Amino acid sequence: MTAHDHHDHDHDHHHDEASDLSETELRVRALQTILIEKGYADPAALDAIVETYETKIGPHIGARIVARAWTDPAFRQALLTDASKAAAPFGHQGETGDHLVAVENTADRHNVVVCTLCSCYPWDVLGLPPVWYKSFAYRSRVVKEPRAVLTEFGVALPDQTQIHVWDSTAEVRYMVLPARPPGTEGWTEEQLMKLVTRDSMIGTGMPASPEGAGA
Template sequence: MAHDHDDQGHDHGQEPPGEMELRVKALESLLVEKGLVDPAALDAIVDHFEHRVGPRNGARVVARAWTDVAYKSRLMADATSAIAELGYSGGQGDHMVVVENDPGVHNLVVCTLCSCYPWPVLGLPPVWYKSAPYRSRAVIDPRGVIAEFGTRLPDEIEVRVWDSTAEIRYLVLPERPAGTEGLTEDALAALVTRDGMIGTARL
């Protein structure tokens, strides 16, 4: 099951655009030329998803929960309201539930019907999250799926699978890594990954 990797060491500036990128650019140019799309509106949408929503938001939620006991209590009791305290709310995030990993439990999130996903805290869903193999196998063989992402869990750790729907979307609260007691909230947030908040990784 493929997932995103950072291609370090490659000069992406020298790579020719792929077929999909060329199609998108051609469609965008045509829509702008016909006056059907405002380029400024497109820029605003891109900026929104690059800088205002995305995994960095979820990472802030996790880091705050790791450092603020009262906030964590509110988060576990009413995730939607607690997440909104940090300014993250809106469509695809109106009914949030946070599930917590601990030494004996690992949580995994999937949407078996389509691709329900908490956009305000995780941004756009990765391609693999929407794929039929992930959606079916995450329920049937969650340990195997997690292993394909590079995380092999000991048998004694229970794996719980949560099915996101249009009514409820889940976010995993990973365990705080050992040895991070002296780190600031910003530094802790930098340790949190998207996959850790979905459950395909364990921090």
């Protein structure tokens, strides 16, 4: 299948510890080694990329944006008008990328985000996508039978609720602004952001219930 299959002996020779690694791991290591030996990348920089996505960029950024929108009407309006601009101060290093659009759930409209062609996702505000977002089942079905898909997430919407599915086919990225849960009057931004789940910002979930949380 691959060039590697014909060169297993070379691999074993070059990587004495390689016997514990899978074929996939060996192939990844081969590319890393070549990038470093050819002078394309500093090894420390490779590790720093992984660390950034593991520890610095994640749904906590989006959760704070949502909690701010719930508590600050002017910010909510700014977010819905130009999300890239409004969200920027919340991003890693105080910046987010261009082309972010926030879509608001209302009493009669529910929004869901997908990328049917690959797995485009608002990395700057939510981090890397969960496995289900990249799954073939989600990508193929949510544009056609979103209610059935939402049921699999445990989300049941009233029959009359309009569902808007946003298929990210270019470089525009979407985040959902979910509705603020009832029973959270007077809560602070810090309390509220704990209710904002990742899935609620993609439209496959609702914010957590205030009972037993926050206050």
